[in-house]
Amino acid sequence: MQKYFQQEIETMPREQIKSLQNEKFLKQIQHVWNDCPDYRRKMEKAGVTPDDIKSIDDISKLPFLSKDDLREGYPYAMLAKPLSECVRIHSTSGTTGKRVIAYYTQHDIDLWDECCARALVAAGADKNDVVHVAYGFGLFTGGAGLNGGSHKLGSLTLPMSSGNTDRQLQFMTDLGATILCSTPSYAAYLAESIKERGLRDQIKLKAGIFGAEAWSEEMRRDIEANLGIKAYDIYGLTEISGPGVSFECSEQTGMHINEDHFYAEIIDPDTLEVLPYGEQGELVFTCLDKEAFPVIRYRTKDICVLTKETCSCGRTFIKMVKPRGRSDDMLIIKGVNVFPSQIETVLIDQGYQANYQIIVDRVNNSDTLDINVEMTQEKFTDNLGEVAEMEKKLVSALKAMLGIYAKVHLVAPKTIARSEGKAVRVIDNRKI
Secondary structure (H helix, E strand, C coil): CCCCCCHHHHCCCHHHHHHHHHHHHHHHHHHHHHHCHHHHHHHHHHCCCHHHCCCHHHHHHCCCECHHHHHHCCCCCCCCCCHHHCCEEEECCCCCCCCCEEEECHHHHHHHHHHHHHHHHHCCCCCCCEEEECCCCCCCHHHHHHHHHHHHHCCEEEECCCCCHHHHHHHHHHCCCCEEEECHHHHHHHHHHHHHHCCHHHCCCCEEEECCCCCCHHHHHHHHHHHCCEEEEEEEECCCCEEEEEEECCCCCCEEECCCCEEEEEECCCCCCECCCCCCEEEEEEECCCCCCCCCCEEEEEEECEECCCCCCCCCCCEECCCCEECCCCEEECCEEECHHHHHHHHHHCCCCCCEEEEEEEECCEEEEEEEEECCCCCCCCCHHHHHHHHHHHHHHHHHHHCCCCEEEEECCCCCCCCCCCCCCEEECCCC
């Protein structure tokens, strides 16, 4: 079985990785200074020129970029190549403000495809596999990224996009899909649909590559058990390139960052101080060789840890652990930091599936936390006394995890709307 897509790069000695990063980084800083007026203005404001940057160790001299910076410059923020040299755009959803548009040259697309091909091989794929891509296509990066990676690898690719579950299952069974690529919430929904239709023995899946939303280790185990696969994490974001910035290997103890293309830092989100390996903070990325949209020191808002421990898979790229959540998705309820992934962990540990909705409100100047949880078919009952006992048990488990009281409402199966893309977990009705 193929172990690496680009072995020489993926197993490169650390000193060679550092040398390659230095070389690319210096060229990139000159590129943004010459060709990207947005970032040159930020450098000038910070009193920095390319002459001040001797190696990647000087990166802390450079200013950070935020999503607000990119929104304010819409639609051409950070564009560093003429439009005549750009072949594609992708965009964020724009749900919390103006969209961010990311531009790509053909060179950028080629590098992105290679990164996704590395992720596929790490999940056990080769050219003999059938890759079922159920991420959304269009402006969203998910579908295009894994589609391109599968093409680069030479696998038969099913560009299904999300939705139309009946069609998904028809092609999955008829064409013998072996690798599923989707959001974890949609994978869970497909698993549920496969069980309902009695198709489990017709499914040939062996692995899944899931990303684009936070998901817990408990949800991973649930998906693996229900689909009979090994579930791999993949990370990316539109502003950097899309999925494939980092990916999980067979060890599943974090995601290898494609360090030949992306340089990662962890910072304290309050002081902006760079933190050492092993400490939790906000993830920051610098694109080392992207041409059209070369973001430098981009604050992702994702909270995680970087580790450089030796990996048994043979890859030498550092790892990022699964993000605990996003600093802008974190809920502060009664002064306590709450991540949806914590709630999901409790629910799955208690035998429920990841079908839930978190509703936060403020009543009489006090925060309230309500959680609607869908019962499984096995747990479903219309006996109000039994339901009350199950709710009481969940309230106790959540209090132990979160440190605050949450009111639990158990609802009947199929009550909470299913997601075919990114799951909508939180409704915050507070006016804050």
